[in-house]
Amino acid sequence: MTATQILSTSAPSRTCQISASLATAYDLSNVMRELAAATYADGGFPHREMDLLQEAGFFAITLPGEALDMTGPNTATLLQLLKLVGRGNLSVGRIYEGHVNALLLLHLYGTPRQRQTYYADARAGHLFGVWNTEMRDGVHLHQDEAGDGARVQGSKSFCSGSTQVTRPIVPGVLHGPDGESRGWQMSIVHLDEHELPVDESFWSPLGMRNSVSHKIDFSGQQLTGHQLLGKPDEYEIQPHFSGGAIRFAAVHLGAAEALLDETRNFLRKVGREDDPYQRTRVGQMAIACETGNLWLDRSGQLNDNSKDSDAIVASANMTRTAIAEICLDCLQLAERSVGARGLLHPSPFARLHTDLSMYLRQPAPDATLEMVGQYYLNQHDDFHQLRTHEA
Numbered sequence: 001m002t003a004t005q006i007l008s009t010s011a012p013s014r015t016c017q018i019s020a021s022l023a024t025a026y027d028l029s030n031v032m033r034e035l036a037a038a039t040y041a042d043g044g045f046p047h048r049e050m051d052l053l054q055e056a057g058f059f060a061i062t063l064p065g066e067a068l069d070m071t072g073p074n075t076a077t078l079l080q081l082l083k084l085v086g087r088g089n090l091s092v093g094r095i096y097e098g099h100v101n102a103l104l105l106l107h108l109y110g111t112p113r114q115r116q117t118y119y120a121d122a123r124a125g126h127l128f129g130v131w132n133t134e135m136r137d138g139v140h141l142h143q144d145e146a147g148d149g150a151r152v153q154g155s156k157s158f159c160s161g162s163t164q165v166t167r168p169i170v171p172g173v174l175h176g177p178d179g180e181s182r183g184w185q186m187s188i189v190h191l192d193e194h195e196l197p198v199d200e201s202f203w204s205p206l207g208m209r210n211s212v213s214h215k216i217d218f219s220g221q222q223l224t225g226h227q228l229l230g231k232p233d234e235y236e237i238q239p240h241f242s243g244g245a246i247r248f249a250a251v252h253l254g255a256a257e258a259l260l261d262e263t264r265n266f267l268r269k270v271g272r273e274d275d276p277y278q279r280t281r282v283g284q285m286a287i288a289c290e291t292g293n294l295w296l297d298r299s300g301q302l303n304d305n306s307k308d309s310d311a312i313v314a315s316a317n318m319t320r321t322a323i324a325e326i327c328l329d330c331l332q333l334a335e336r337s338v339g340a341r342g343l344l345h346p347s348p349f350a351r352l353h354t355d356l357s358m359y360l361r362q363p364a365p366d367a368t369l370e371m372v373g374q375y376y377l378n379q380h381d382d383f384h385q386l387r388t389h390e391a
Helices: 003-008 014-042 047-055 075-088 090-109 112-123 245-269 276-305 309-342 348-359 365-377 383-390
Strands: 128-130 140-143 150-153 155-159 167-169 172-175 181-187 214-217
Touching (some): 014 047, 090 245, 150 181, 245 276, 309 365
Antiparallel strands (some): 140 150, 155 214
8 A cells, every 4th residue: 555545545634634644654654564574674775665654745744834843842743653653664763763853953953045945855755864973984074265165074874774865964073264173063965966985884783774874974075055054063952952862762662562563463373362471461561562652742742841951851861761671671571472483584573673672772871861860869849849840
């Protein structure tokens, strides 16, 4: 079934646009689950899945005037959308979350002209991303004498989506015409206009192979002033920098829900749904997934309604930590339920296990938990009062 066919079965009026979008996302997630084994075996970029998302209008769904307009209080619903994409395919969820993140950065820090240009690109089907991770040969942006455009030197690693992402946001150290560092500067590279050196050998992972997170060398690219996004160091402004963790946590939770669904399907297939131990494990997984959804709803509402940046960041850090633990618990419970037989390819458990285990390796988990503790140690109100004030 194509995205057009799915949409035609539930063409939304304006008043039910959001619920219709989520219904479409759910249907697409089921299609992606059906495609998952073949996509995983191919090992490359998930073209069919990304085409479905683009055809359904999800590349533009957060733009002004759309169902999940980023200027409105739509974060909790956006998290459910991301969760459904992750439920269908974690690699697709990773790439799509980067697209959503990039459009938010354009909304926050772009000039009116940049928003007009790049929103039109998103509507036309350009895939965006945010590639921040680098190694010792990281990106430097050298401004020209006029201080307008810049020449790029260096590489980024873990470039999810690789060159299929035609509008990546690529931050790096900005150097003025005098050579002095000016800070961490975002730039937008038009990858469809250039052929850059891509190190595919860098990406030989345990899981998430379809995210094709290659290493790309941007050296020699000449950027115009129009391609420099925001001011130096705006990329790490809070709460948007750390608060964005709720988006990838939502994608993670989608995989936990898929594990629950597949475990239940497996036990029915082998006739073990009456086993009390299996019932207990499925019950634990269901409680864990429901808990994860409560975290998403809470952090989404807080993100939209609170004016306390520290509270938003603390909530995001708690959400990503709690959902990571939920996912690990669901992985273990699923393993014990299906045994070795269920973990053989092309079983969905084998793919979910490797993909989720890899994707959960987000940076600085210990520091994240420490920051949560420090936030609450710094407060003087009791916990109940803090939750009331935050809301």
